[in-house]
Amino acid sequence: xxxxxxxxxxxxxxxxxxxxxxxxxxxxxxxxxxxxxxxxxxxxxxxxxxxxxxxxxxxxxxxxxxxxxxxxxxxxxxxxxxxxxxxxxxxxxxxxxxxxxxxxxxxxxxxxxxxxxxxxxxxxxxxxxxxxxxxxxxxxxxxxxxxxxxxxxxxxxxxxxxxxxxxxxxxxxxxxxxxxxxxx
Amino acid sequence: xxxxxxxxxxxxxxxxxxxxxxxxxxxxxxxxxxxxxxxxxxxxxxxxxxxxxxxxxxxxxxxxxxxxxxxxxxxxxxxxxxxxxxxxxxxxxxxxxxxxxxxxxxxxxxxxxxxxxxxxxxxxxxxxxxxxxxxxxxxxxxxxxxxxxxxxxxxxxxxxxxxxxxxxxxxxxxxxxxxxxxxx
DNA sequence: TTAATATCCGAAAGTAATTCGCATTTCCGG
DNA sequence: CCGGAAATGCGAATTACTTTCGGATATTAA
Numbered sequence: 001x002x003x004x005x006x007x008x009x010x011x012x013x014x015x016x017x018x019x020x021x022x023x024x025x026x027x028x029x030x031x032x033x034x035x036x037x038x039x040x041x042x043x044x045x046x047x048x049x050x051x052x053x054x055x056x057x058x059x060x061x062x063x064x065x066x067x068x069x070x071x072x073x074x075x076x077x078x079x080x081x082x083x084x085x086x087x088x089x090x091x092x093x094x095x096x097x098x099x100x101x102x103x104x105x106x107x108x109x110x111x112x113x114x115x116x117x118x119x120x121x122x123x124x125x126x127x128x129x130x131x132x133x134x135x136x137x138x139x140x141x142x143x144x145x146x147x148x149x150x151x152x153x154x155x156x157x158x159x160x161x162x163x164x165x166x167x168x169x170x171x172x173x174x175x176x177x178x179x180x181x182x183x184x
Numbered sequence: 185x186x187x188x189x190x191x192x193x194x195x196x197x198x199x200x201x202x203x204x205x206x207x208x209x210x211x212x213x214x215x216x217x218x219x220x221x222x223x224x225x226x227x228x229x230x231x232x233x234x235x236x237x238x239x240x241x242x243x244x245x246x247x248x249x250x251x252x253x254x255x256x257x258x259x260x261x262x263x264x265x266x267x268x269x270x271x272x273x274x275x276x277x278x279x280x281x282x283x284x285x286x287x288x289x290x291x292x293x294x295x296x297x298x299x300x301x302x303x304x305x306x307x308x309x310x311x312x313x314x315x316x317x318x319x320x321x322x323x324x325x326x327x328x329x330x331x332x333x334x335x336x337x338x339x340x341x342x343x344x345x346x347x348x349x350x351x352x353x354x355x356x357x358x359x360x361x362x363x364x365x366x367x368x
Numbered sequence: 369t370t371a372a373t374a375t376c377c378g379a380a381a382g383t384a385a386t387t388c389g390c391a392t393t394t395c396c397g398g
Numbered sequence: 399c400c401g402g403a404a405a406t407g408c409g410a411a412t413t414a415c416t417t418t419c420g421g422a423t424a425t426t427a428a
Binding site: 103111113138141142145146147148149150153156164165168169171172175176179 | 287295297322325326329330331332333334337340348349352353355356359360363
């Protein structure tokens with residue numbers, strides 16, 4: 001069902017997503033959809049959650065490979081993974097981590113991007129042993145929010161992601177984080 | 185009707201907006217709503233457009249006052265106006281320039297933020313006589329997209345706008361534009 | 369004053385989400 | 399194997415809206 005949902009999103013966007021279509025595409029009765037999910041929103045939620053898992057796994061794998069000179073390389077790698085997911089993961093370009101459906105889809109107490117920022121922070125702290133300060137948390141939350149918005153724009157304008165805008169997003173994020181991390 | 189729409193948005197968010205409620209609140213029959221607007225989306229569109237007008241007028245007025253040392257002060261003033269509108273214009277905190285309803289609400293050919301960025305660019309070019317280059321247009325589009333996202337976050341978390349996040353949004357925008365405008 | 373025109377109105381139709389009781393399958397203990 | 403719980407599958411019916419449309423009412427012009 002999640003795959004059916006992703007396919008429909010790619011074809012007709014979030015507005016084209018109906019519970020009936022999900023059922024048809026997945027070859028199950030509409031009642032069966034509601035067997036697994038309390039409502040339509042929950043289907044999107046599950047897909048967004050799956051996207052988050054994939055994102056986390058890919059970052060972990062990349063961090064394990066190592067070879068990063070400094071935090072800046074790491075941030076670059078994370079952006080690259082995020083961009084690549086837009087291009088290859090079905091439905092990701094439309095749904096991403098759920099913000100099209102609801103900013104609080106992943107967690108009712110936190111914005112989707114806050115959840116994503118939290119995951120990234122955790123992984124960076126574990127891998128690099130940097131201080132896990134409030135300052136770092138805030139900076140990452142802002143960087144994720146801003147970077148996400150600009151990358152979203154890049155993929156709205158061009159299904160493969162407008163390269164110039166993607167490059168600007170990287171510049172923006174690197175610049176902002178640099179001014180935060182280097183200063184005392 | 186637009187005022188009714190704005191009030192409902194403030195009270196119950198975009199999900200709480202129904203055509204019946206708009207009609208009740210505005211003290212007209214549901215049929216009359218459809219006399220003026222082809223559909224529900226068009227009501228939001230009209231309100232978003234009105235917000236854009238107000239934004240433009242306030243910026244014009246502020247620019248006419250003058251007293252800006254450089255472009256940086258101007259950008260600061262525009263951000264201030266945008267923030268102030270979140271706090272004082274009914275429905276603005278929820279609808280803003282329409283992105284909650286549809287990223288292409290203002291103009292079917294351009295993202296809402298692209299329209300906003302275009303207006304700002306026009307006013308800056310007219311007031312300061314700077315070169316109206318593609319480079320400026322792109323930088324402004326990115327800055328608006330990113331700044332908008334971070335400010336949206338500030339007002340999601342706190343109806344009056346989390347001051348720390350608002351400050352970071354300014355820092356982000358100023359930093360990004362500085363690195364663009366100063367370099368050749 | 370009348371007739372043409374514009375505006376208003378809300379019951380009814382259309383559309384998509386969600387429910388719920390019956391049908392079918394699966395799983396076990398005898 | 400068989401009978402009968404229990405789980406799962408099903409889709410017509412219900413619900414919650416948005417939108418239409420034809421008659422009722424008001425306004426304007428001759």
